[in-house]
Amino acid sequence: MGDFLSQTSTIEWTDTTWNPVVGCTKVSAGCKHCYAERMAKRLSHVAEAAEKRGGSAGRTHHYLKVINNRGRWNGKVGLVDEAVEDPYRWKSPRMVFVNSMSDLFHEDVPLDFIQRVFRSMNDNPQHTFQILTKRPHLAAQFASQLNWTPNIWMGTSVENALVRHRIADLRKINAHIRFLSLEPLLGPLPRLNLRGIHWAIVGGESGPGARPMDPTWVRQLRDRCRNNNIAFFFKQWGGVNKKSTGRELDGELWDQMPFSFLGESGGTTTLRA
Ligand code: SF4
Incomplete structure (x- = not known):
C-alpha cells in the first residue's frame, strides 16, 4: 500500500x-468542501479495510482518529511523529507542500511539534517548503520562535x-517568500492589498x-498582480469536471513562480513565466 502522507x-x-x-476544523467558507476531509474519509476506509484483514494500515491509521462516522472531521488533529524526519530521506531536491491534509497552525498543534517540523525544514535546504494556513494569526504569534530559513515559503x-x-497577519511573518492562495475563489477581491506579497495562486472550486x-474576479487579480510585479499562478477554472474547463486564461497559461525559486537571493520579486 502506498504511503498517502508523503x-x-x-x-x-x-x-x-x-x-x-x-485532521482539521473548518474555519471559513473556503472550508465547506474541504478536499482534505474528503481524502481523509477515503483513507480512513483504506485503513479500516487493512486492519480488518489483519494487515498494517501504515500511516493511514492516523485518519481513523480524525474522521467521525459520518465521514467528517471530528475536530481532532493527529501528530504524525514518524513523518517529521521524511525530508532527510528524500534524495532529489523538491518543492514540498506542507500539510495538505491539515493546517500546521491548527489551534491544537503544540509549538514544540511545529518547532520540530521547522527543524526538519531548516536542516534540508535542498528542498523548498510551502506552508499554507487559514490561521496566520497563530503563525504570526509563533513566528519569533521559529527559524525562517529561505527555503520556507509561508502562505x-x-x-x-x-x-x-x-493578509495583514501573514505580512508580520518574516518568511523569504509570502504567498496567497486565492482558492477556491468565492467572491471578488478587486482592491486587494498586495504589499509584502510575492506570489498569488488563483483557482476555482472543483468537484x-x-x-x-466569475472570470472577471480572476482577470482583476491577474491585472493587479501584473501591475504590482507579483508572480501570478492560475491553477484552474474548476467546476464539476475540472479537466474540461482547463486552466487557460485569455488563451494563456499563467505558471509564474517567485524569483527565489530559481535560487536567486534578494528582496525583490521578478517573474518566471
Ligand atoms: S484543511 Fe484547510 S480547508 Fe480543510 S478544514 Fe482545515 S483549514 Fe479548512
Missing part, C-alpha cells in the same frame, strides 16, 4: 505533499473579502457542489 502530488504548483499533521488562503484580514467563479 507522496507525489497532482497539485499544479508543487511536487510532493508532506503531512506531519492530519495564507483568502477565498473572499471576509477573510482579507489574514461535487463546486461554487462558481
